[in-house]
Amino acid sequence: MFKVKVINSKGSDEASCENETSILLASRSTKIELTHRCGGHARCGSCLVTIRKGQEHLSPIGASEKKILTTLKAKDDQRLACQAWAKSDVECFQG
Ligand code: FES
DSSP: OEEEEEEETTEEEEEEESSOEEHHHHHTTSSOOOOOTTSSSSSSOTTEEEEEEOGGGBOOOOHHHHHHHHHTTOOTTEEETTTOEESSOEEEEEO
């Protein structure tokens, strides 16, 4: 069992997870609703999150995600919540 904690300007909440999951999917069981305009297909970039803790617990960045991150000029600690899969504790901030 591990936790995916999501924070935004209104507060924070965390999901308890048993199996590897994307940050976006985990967030859907919290009160923090991450934006996901393209439905989680790595096309829009609206699910961008900044990883505060646990970056080492995330799946590697794939080609589709890299393309969007490059377009967004994302920083090294930013990922797409729909493409970043967590396998242990992670904490992230929306945006
Ligand atoms: S929901 Fe569109 S890129 Fe993640």
